[in-house]
Amino acid sequence: MLLCDIGNSYAHFFDGKRVWKESLEEFLDKYFNEKLYFINVNQKLKDRLKDIKNWINLEEYIEFKTTYKGLGVDRKVLCLAIEDGVGVDAGSAITVDLMVKKEHKGGFILPGFKAYEDAFKEISSILDKGIDFSVNLNSLPKNTKEAISYGVIKSIVCLINDIAKGKKIFLTGGDGKKLLPFLENAKYDEKLIFYGMKKIIKDRLC
């Protein structure tokens, strides 16, 4: 069974064993004739995906109760996978959602790490330093690169801890692993979204 999670930067695939990513330019043609289940948050691809006969959009089968209006399908699926705790998907954007006993309580959105780096670059060439993930968050920064790295990472970590309040933190997404050393009671699994997708298939399509 082939699963595909289409984002704003890449399409991620899972065949039950391995996770890999494909560029948004190529994946449509490459897998056009295969049977697969997908979710998609990419607005630009929405219409084209409707026409692919063998591709099944799992969004139509999701049962997910929340008072949050307009929750992205990827966030819903991640929340279905974790059931209880905080789900963090760090990719183009960083989404953070709180689930308490299978109930969605709300969540927030921050830019992804690359978006922060690009934002600094836009502001001034002096701030075009990139984020150093080896920065020490327990000591105040002493140069520009540290100041940027500390600012970005610690502000994100601070808000994740604030929503988690000791609950388990589930990290996923291309940059999820980068947050792992900075969070207590957290684990990283690149397959979380796919576990949620499998759950939908099992509950609603089998």
Place this chain on the structure above:
Amino acid sequence: MLLCDIGNSYAHFFDGKRVWKESLEEFLDKYFNEKLYFINVNQKLKDRLKDIKNWINLEEYIEFKTTYKGLGVDRKVLCLAIEDGVGVDAGSAITVDLMVKKEHKGGFILPGFKAYEDAFKEISSILDKGIDFSVNLNSLPKNTKEAISYGVIKSIVCLINDIAKGKKIFLTGGDGKKLLPFLENAKYDEKLIFYGMKKIIKDRLC
């Protein structure tokens, strides 16, 4: 006495009474023949500013001890003005510095609010909602606009409170006022940088 603080988006002026801003395209010609004291963080304007006869660059007169390498002149001047507490300058970028009894302890940098908005816009049209400063930080977001506003504002506030640890917070910069309702023990003064500049003039040029 005319003071000018040149940033990456605007040049801010203070004549002892009033603060106003001028576009970076116009202010050089407009004030070319006036006598003024300035500080500048704009790399693109650096060389042109050297040639203006009546303009005095206060950077050359600053005495400021810190172990932080490459601290921007605007941050130094703000720190000179506050002496003890946390200085927050919210403009194109948001800089946050801790001063303890006239000693600089370090600081961090985050993107400015407009940079966050632009970053979200770049990621996806769905995230192009702008920041709502009336958002409630005590209740989890229930839609995309709230999720973005909560994420940006609360992550910044969280990190400012973390560095302040109850110390007085001094806000300045074009967007400094927007942070005021979210912080305890904080005050906003658009003239802070100019107070620092005046201090340098008094101590070193009079």
